Amino acid sequence: MTPQLIEEIERIPCRVFRQASDASRSVAEQIAAMIRGRAAEGRTCVLGLATGSTPTGVYDELIRLHREDGLSFQNVITFNLDEYYPMQPEELQSYVRFMKEHLFDHVDIKPENAHVPDGTLSEEEVADYCRRYEGKIAEAGGIDLQLLGIGRTGHIGFNEPGSGKNSRTRMITLDRVTRRDAASDFFGEDNVPRRAITMGVGTILDARQVVLMAWGEGKAPIVAEAVEGDISTIVAASFLQEHPNAQVVLDQAAAEQLTRCLEPWSVGPVNWDDAMVRKAIIWLARKLEKPLLKLTAEDYNEEGLQDLLATCGSAYDLNLRVFRSLQATITGWPGGKPERRKQPGDRTRPGDHLFPKRVLIFSPHPDDDVISMGGTLIRLVDQGHDVHVAYQTSGNIAVFDDDAQRFADFVSEFNRHFNIDVDRTAELESQIDGFLKHKQPGQVDAEAVQFIKGVIRRTEARAATRCCGVSDENLHFMDMPFYETGRVRKKPLGEEDVRITVELLRSVQPHQVYVAGDLSDPHGTHRVCLSAVLQACGEVSQDDWYADMQVWLYRGAWQEWGPEQIEMAVPISPEELLRKRVAIFKHESQKDKALFPGADPREFWQRAEDRNRATARLYDQLGLAEYEAIEGFVEWKGDTSLV
Known part of the structure; x- marks a missing residue:
């Protein structure tokens, strides 16, 4: 692929790795090198950190580097992007707790150097607190490297659609999509806080380096929109296109909607193996809404597949080749067809003999x-x-409490009817009923x-x-x-x-x-x-x-x-x-x-x-x-x- 063409299409530089673990190691090595470099200069290293499943692999690798390679965090100051509001630091969903469990408790960072927005404040205190949070970042010398994930709405931090380029740390109301995505952490959407404290887009853009990470097919559409689409307040991550030192780090699945993966032939020469030929011709048929066998040489040429024709033969032969390969995938006998059931013309598939x-x-x-x-x-x-x-x-964990109560009631009624260990049944019924009546949102269930x-x-x-x-x-x-x-x-x-x-x-x-x-x-x-x-x-x-x-x-x-x-x-x-x-x-x-x-x-x-x-x-x-x-x-x- 031609690097120049990719740079023109991808408005934020992207690095694509085969799998998330490889990408996480690379980002961790980048952070470790910065920490060590600043330590050698007698300077602090200021990191902006993210939560969620995306950065956990990076934190795991940083912990390993600390334990096995002596990476010290004594010169590191951290500022987290956001926190739900209201939120107590010891709660399961707290980002304070998340950072302790996934990083801070496992490295030698000074507790006073680790900052996470405070979700325990009164509403009247929040605005002043946010100004002071910005001030602490400035006092530390600004953020050297900011880690980011990306939400399905394109948010970075909790900067929901509509967040402006110059927004700073503030209280924000969470988008319905964001709350729905967070429902699993809170054991139901109804338990997700409606607000959060977040760094602003402007705060993020002030960082000297920004690394946005995304894993999995589910993030592919919004990644492509943020990287290749127009800058818009609707997709806060798109503002990174204007950052002089931003990069997007992806696994192959999260990159699959980028032009380089979706239409690799459009950004440079490709190896026309069977898989690439099939991908290109099915793409062409779907784009033109034509059956495979009706594609013409003109269709190939007009849609940028001249090289495929020149390299691999006539349109008709290519159409037939892909048609037959797709036809060969269809089978009503997923476990194989025994010889006694085969009809003239039936294909023999691997494993049919078993x-x-x-x-x-x-x-x-x-x-x-x-x-x-x-x-x-x-x-x-x-x-x-x-x-x-x-x-x-x-x-x-994916069962409503009401269902558990209903089944517990069933067992109690059954045991009482048949006089089965009535005292023990009553004791368990009391324990379960008592727990569920006083259960707090997000609380771990009793055994x-x-x-x-x-x-x-x-x-x-x-x-x-x-x-x-x-x-x-x-x-x-x-x-x-x-x-x-x-x-x-x-x-x-x-x-x-x-x-x-x-x-x-x-x-x-x-x-x-x-x-x-x-x-x-x-x-x-x-x-x-x-x-x-x-x-x-x-x-x-x-x-x-x-x-x-x-x-x-x-x-x-x-x-x-x-x-x-x-x-x-x-x-x-x-x-x-x-x-x-x-x-x-x-x-x-x-x-x-x-x-x-x-x-x-x-x-x-x-x-x-x-x-x-x-x-x-x-x-x-x-x-x-x-x-x-x-x-x-x-x-x-x-x-x-x-x-």
């Missing part, structure tokens, strides 16, 4: 299996395969309440898979330890999580594994669960049975694979789609209104059906057969850059 197969579906939460691949699950069972489903986490919520999710999963024909003995509830904190914020993936996964793989010895590749899950659970499975695959890769195993990645709860990515497209009939819906409905605690709906206000069954139907429409518009719905999958081929 029938029936042992199939293991990993579901990060107790409903991801039926939401994301319920139609394929049903088809695998109906076609005679030995289907197992592994629920990686309990999902116990008994967590257990009840986990049981609710587990029984719903059993009911859903019964609808699909999976026997109870083929369900595996893994309850991976990383998840069981009672909080939205989880522990890092640990050895025990991987060990549990390895043991299950060796127990089932599957021919096919399905695992969530939907990395835009706002809570990060999908990413951690995928990492556990892929690490486990590495550990069992020398086992004899592993040679016959395929790993397929599914999506659907938060996003969908594009047609240029799909390697297996499973058509879903109207009847199967209805069965899938019924299975999703069995997850009653998530029906009507999920506790953590994420950015998409639709119910999960609506999201799933809309995405499946949209994929089918795309195939139809590209000139393929018309189906009711399609579930798409991508085969994992050992690439660890996914996590």
Whole structure:
């Protein structure tokens, strides 16, 4: 690609890494070099810090550098971007607590040098406090390097749409989208504070260096708008285009809507391998709203694909090549078609010789299996395969307190009716009822309440898979330890999580594994669960049975694979789609209104059906057969850059 063309299109310099961990290490090394350089000069290093899931990898690496390489924070002064208002410093959602847990308590920074906006002030004190916060930054010599994340509205800090270029530290009312995105941290949108104290856009722009980071497909659209779009108060991050020393650091997923990734041929020469040819021609067909086989040489030339024609042959041959490759993805037999069922002209696919197969579906939460691949699950069972489903986490935090109370009442009534340990039942009933009556917003549930919520999710999963024909003995509830904190914020993936996964793989010895590749899950659970499975695959890769195993990645709860990515497209009939819906409905605690709906206000069954139907429409518009719905999958081929 031509650097000059990229610089013209990307109005903020961007660095793209294969995965977020690589990007985080690079940013941490940049910060460490600045800290050491200032220390060698006898000067302080002033950092502006951010919270949320985005910078945690940077903080983890800084802690490692402190412990293993002697990086000292004695000369560091920090100023955090923002804090919810009102907010007590010891609360779970407090950014004071966040910074202590993720950085300050693990390095040798002086407590008096770490500044986080104060969420405990009275309203009358806030304006004066904000002026003094600005004054402290000035007294420290200004911010040397400011770390930023980016919200879905394009906010940096809590500078919501409408924030001006010259805005300073102040109280702000949070946008509805921001509050919805924060709902998971507060156990429901109703508990999210409506206001916050934030550095202003002008305060951020005063920093000598600015590093904005973003990970995951969910951030891709707003990143592209901030980097390549016009400067606007609607997208506060776009003001960084005017900063002389700003950079945007991305993983591949967050960069996918940038022109360099979306249309790489438009910014310089590309290698026209099969994947790039398919990507370009599907892009062309979608842009012109034409079926693949109706694209002409003029279409290629007029839309900037002259080099593709010159390099790879005629338009018709290219059209046919991509049409056939897309057609080859479609199969009604996701587990393979036995020889006895094959018709003349049927393709032989890898693994067809193994029938029936042992199939293991990993579901990060107790409903991801039926939401994301319920139609394929049903088809695998109906076609005679030995289907197992592994629920990686309990999902116990995503249950409303009312549901827990209702189930506790049910157990009490049942036990009283049958005179089952009445005294113990009364004691537990009193504990649970007492806790829930006095529970504070965002408070971690008592152990008994967590257990009840986990049981609710587990029984719903059993009911859903019964609808699909999976026997109870083929369900595996893994309850991976990383998840069981009672909080939205989880522990890092640990050895025990991987060990549990390895043991299950060796127990089932599957021919096919399905695992969530939907990395835009706002809570990060999908990413951690995928990492556990892929690490486990590495550990069992020398086992004899592993040679016959395929790993397929599914999506659907938060996003969908594009047609240029799909390697297996499973058509879903109207009847199967209805069965899938019924299975999703069995997850009653998530029906009507999920506790953590994420950015998409639709119910999960609506999201799933809309995405499946949209994929089918795309195939139809590209000139393929018309189906009711399609579930798409991508085969994992050992690439660890996914996590």
